[in-house]
Every structure is written in structure tokens, then in C-alpha cells.
Amino acid sequence: MRDVEIAAASPRDELVSVVRAGMAITAGVWLYLANSPFPAAGGGALQRSLLPFQTVIQTRPIEEQRMFRELQVSLLEAETVRSIEGAWPDAARLAADGIEPFAPNPALKGAAYEWTRVQSGRVINYLGVPKADQQRGERAPAWLVMVQEPDPAAPPEVYVEDEEHDRLADGSILHVSIWSHPAGARVPVNVVQVPQAEGWTQLYAADPSVAP
Known part of the structure; x- marks a missing residue:
């Protein structure tokens, strides 16, 4: 019989696990509510119509749906x-x-991307531009994950349970969104602060005009 020594997790590893689990639970609850066919009475999500630069991911090809969820x-x-x-x-x-898609999955066929994090003040972008030296890359869209941190000088914001808000472990409320751009490899790598003014399309997992 062989003895196996099991090392205890470090405090940092335990904290990472707790924070990650909490965020995963929050995201899972939101996705369930967003896709539930049963309306919730008194829900806090905002009701509004989609704007011309917004759409739901279900209208896009399967490859783009996979990228969105990643x-x-x-x-x-x-x-x-x-x-x-x-x-x-x-x-x-x-x-x-x-972490996919930053770490490409070799089992999947599709455009290869160059990913960059760019930041200006409280605005953080994760920008993915398809490599131009490939046939698939010529047709693939560019991708943008946009995060805006709260202004420390502004009054605290009321948290809204929807796709455009996330909350850090310290309670800070973030404005978050995912966008795509048809120009693909021609999209410049710089900070995007008003995506709709630069031809980006905002994508949703569920239509925000329908109350969960």
C-alpha cells in the first residue's frame, strides 16, 4: 500500500476558489432567469427595446455563438x-x-485571433482581432469585451441583475458588454469607449426588452 500525502490548499487558493464559485453562481442564476419561460413578478431587470446597434447572439452563426459564450x-x-x-x-x-478563447482550442477549426488588453482610465477593453494571413480570418469578425469600472467620486450605483452589470467581490459594480465588428482584421487596436459610434454591434444572450 502506498501512502499519498494530500497538501492543504493555501489561503490564496481558497480565496480564488470562493470568489470564482460566487461569480459562477451569480452568472448561472442570471442566465437561468434570462432564458426562463416563466416571468418573474417584480423583477429588477430593466425593460427596453433593442437599439439599432444591438442584437441577440442567437441571430449569429454557430461559431460566433460559441465565441460569445467563451x-x-x-x-x-x-x-x-x-x-x-x-x-x-x-x-x-x-x-x-x-482560458478560452485567449488560449485557442486546437480541436476547433476557425479563425485565429490576436488578443490584447487595452485600458484608458476606468475603461478596460479585451480586443480580439482575427489574423489577416488566413482565409477564415478574412471573413471573421473582431470581438470586444468592454468593462467600465465605477467612478470612485460618484454616489454608489444600485446593482441591476442583467447582462450589462457585474459585481466584484468587494461590491464594486461594473458595466460590462460584449461586441463584434464586421471589419475583422481591419479593426485598429486601440481603446474603444463608445463602440456603437465605431460600427460595433452589442450582443446579448437574451433579449433585454423581454422581462425575465
């Missing part, structure tokens, strides 16, 4: 790092941690 998960991972370490991870860090 970006939803990777955003949670980035928020976990931000909660614990106080800074947003760069694209190389997410790739090294094996």
Missing part, C-alpha cells in the same frame, strides 16, 4: 483576478491560464 466565461475569470489581485489580467495571462 467570452462570457473568460470575463468571469478576469473579474476573479481583478477581485483578488486588484488589477485586470492581460491577454497573455488569460492564455497562460488556459
